[in-house]
Amino acid sequence: MFLMAVLALLVAVIWIYLSVFKVLNKPEEEPVLTPQEARVINPQLDEEVFDELEKRNY
Amino acid sequence: MNTANTAIDQKRQQARNKRFLQSPQGKSLAWLSLSVSTVAFFLIVAIKPTVITITKLIKEIEEKEAASLLLDKKIASLIAAQKIYAENSQRLPMLNQALPEKSEFPWLANFLDSAALSSQIELSSLSFEKINLNLASLAKQSQKPSSYQSINFSTNAKGDYLNLKNFVSLLESSRRLIRIELAGVSETKKKNEEETNTTLQLNISGVMFFENE
Numbered sequence: 001m002f003l004m005a006v007l008a009l010l011v012a013v014i015w016i017y018l019s020v021f022k023v024l025n026k027p028e029e030e031p032v033l034t035p036q037e038a039r040v041i042n043p044q045l046d047e048e049v050f051d052e053l054e055k056r057n058y
Numbered sequence: 059m060n061t062a063n064t065a066i067d068q069k070r071q072q073a074r075n076k077r078f079l080q081s082p083q084g085k086s087l088a089w090l091s092l093s094v095s096t097v098a099f100f101l102i103v104a105i106k107p108t109v110i111t112i113t114k115l116i117k118e119i120e121e122k123e124a125a126s127l128l129l130d131k132k133i134a135s136l137i138a139a140q141k142i143y144a145e146n147s148q149r150l151p152m153l154n155q156a157l158p159e160k161s162e163f164p165w166l167a168n169f170l171d172s173a174a175l176s177s178q179i180e181l182s183s184l185s186f187e188k189i190n191l192n193l194a195s196l197a198k199q200s201q202k203p204s205s206y207q208s209i210n211f212s213t214n215a216k217g218d219y220l221n222l223k224n225f226v227s228l229l230e231s232s233r234r235l236i237r238i239e240l241a242g243v244s245e246t247k248k249k250n251e252e253e254t255n256t257t258l259q260l261n262i263s264g265v266m267f268f269e270n271e
Contacts, residue, residue: 002087005094012101016109023113032125040131043138045146053152056233 155233159269161209166266169232170213177225179217179260186211205269210239212263216246222260235267 031038078084143150158165163186174181187210215225222243229236240263245256 002091002094005091005098008098009094009101012098012106016101016106019106019110020113023110024117028121032121033128038125038128040128041135041139043135043142045142047146050146050149050152053156053233054149056231 152233156235157206157267157269158234161207161268163209163211163266165234166211166236169234170229173225173228174215177217177221177228179215179221179225181213181215182259183214184211185213206267207269208265208267210263210265212261215260215262216257217260218256219258222258225260226262229262229264236264237267238262238264240264 079088166186167184170184171181215222217225226238226241229238240261242261244259244261246259
């Protein structure tokens with residue numbers, strides 16, 4: 001009887017562990033941000049292009 | 059005979075078990091087994107769903123924190139971009155001159171004509187490749203996403219060396235993005251003319267660009 005109880009406890013602990021593992025490794029069904037929302041723009045601007053264009057008159 | 063012995067053994071065993079359960083050790087073991095079974099039952103029925111919910115929430119919080127950090131970064135880059143845009147807003151129309159939204163090929167014809175006039179050379183021919191003026195069909199046709207489209211052109215001009223050189227330098231000083239792919243100079247001799255006034259012919263093939271909407 002005692003052995004069966006210990007076995008049940010062991011099964012319960014392993015079951016919980018596997019369930020948690022499954023939840024942690026489950027791929028995201030819907031990402032929090034869309035790829036467009038996640039895209040970070042680069043604010044760097046090469047101002048030499050403007051200087052170069054200003055030199056051109058036509 | 060055997061079955062009778064077995065039955066006796068079973069009865070003895072039952073009596074032994076009964077005695078053991080009535081002893082203090084047996085009672086303790088029974089209570090301990092009951093406690094462990096109860097713990098196992100509650101682990102499965104109550105603790106497991108709670109632990110799974112907690113894990114899901116922790117995972118969700120981590121994902122949302124990462125998204126929040128990314129959005130903070132995006133906001134910072136947008137503020138920086140806005141500042142740079144404000145600083146350069148007066149110069150931005152130059153970009154439209156360099157890379158217009160439409161092909162604006164008449165501009166190039168006009169530009170080459172005025173450049174030829176100011177360089178005092180004779181523009182003998184100007185040709186463009188086939189131009190699709192329907193931008194919607196143009197976008198459908200282009201399989202690869204590109205930020206610009208291009209139009210090929212070629213022109214022939216006649217004049218002396220210095221004027222042709224001046225013409226090419228005017229072409230190079232154009233704000234519109236033009237790439238000269240090929241430039242060739244050949245000599246054309248006219249009858250009844252002295253050798254000192256030899257006319258040169260300039261052939262230019264190039265590409266001009268415009269924005270792909």
